[in-house]
Amino acid sequence: MSVSIQAMLEEARIYWKQHDTRQSIRLSKKLLSILEADVRISQGGGKFSGSSLDAGQIEELYVEALRCRGKWMAETKMESIQGIIDNILKKAVDFATRNDLNSCKLQFTMAKYADKCFTSIKERTNSKEWQSALSLKQYHQDQIDKMSTVIQTPGLSKDVRGQLASKMALLKKQNKLADDDREKCLLEMRSLLTAAVKSYIACLSIGDKYDTRCVFRLCSLWFSNSSDVELNRAIIAEMNATKIPLYKFLPLIYQITSRISEIDTNQDFQKALQSFIAKLAGERGMSQMFSLFFFSRLFLSV
DSSP: OHHHHHHHHHHHHHHHHHHHHHHHHHHHHHHHHHHHHHHHHHHTOOOTTTTOOOOHHHHHHHHHHHHHHHHHHHHTOSSSSHHIIIIIIIHHHHHHTTTOOHHHHHHHHHHHHHHHHHHHHHHTTTTHHHHHHHHHHHHHHHHHHHHHTTTTOOOOOHHHHHHHHHHHHHHHHHHHHHHHHHHHHHHHHHHHHHHHEEEEHHHHHHTTTTTHHHHHHHHHHHTTTTHHHHHHHHHHHHHHHHHOOOOGGGGGGHHHHHOSSSSSSSHHHHHHHHHHHHHHHHHHGGGGGHHHHHHHHHHHTO
């Protein structure tokens, strides 16, 4: 039974490499149903008849199968963004955390997917279409304001009042739907940014395999969204909670310290940045103090 389970995952991977996405996703679903049953048996203290895998190996295989399915569903867009994160990737992360499994690769997959989706939505909010939609909303509001004034005109016929009222109701409905869509989009973008940052930090705290990519992308996300108060607080909180080895940020020490400023109006970012740099300097001792001293003198001389 164990051989067939492992072989099934490998077979699904082969189908994926051959671009047979339908077959690989179908196999991954079948595999997960088998593994979920095995996980319930293992956690209940039962034994697998005819299986050479122990409970730990079954759990690791289950997490890897979830990771693969989440990655494949994301690339084929066969599931909603939130569905992939909540029902597949986060499910795998939570399971790995509860069972003390190494989830470095899984966290990196989660971070990359959330990051990719965040970037896609961010590009949408900066597009001409997004700006046109905002202009259209303002135009509708101007029309509503004008009609609100006209409808108060003495002597206006009942039919005209009715037509104006209907038109105003329609425009208000359109604006409400547009507002709801924008609000949903912005909330999803914030959620994805937070998920990406947390997973990058978790990946850095668990293993070393993806250090370079995680560090550079984490700092890029942080610095490009430095005005986000919640993000600044979340990054420091996550770094404190996960006890991430701060030496991993040394390749970017000059880029990080160069953002120290006494004239920056973004105080939340400066507080978070200074807190981070203080921790880094404390952990690495005097070896990086020359860089910190250089930039502090630079800003004092401005």
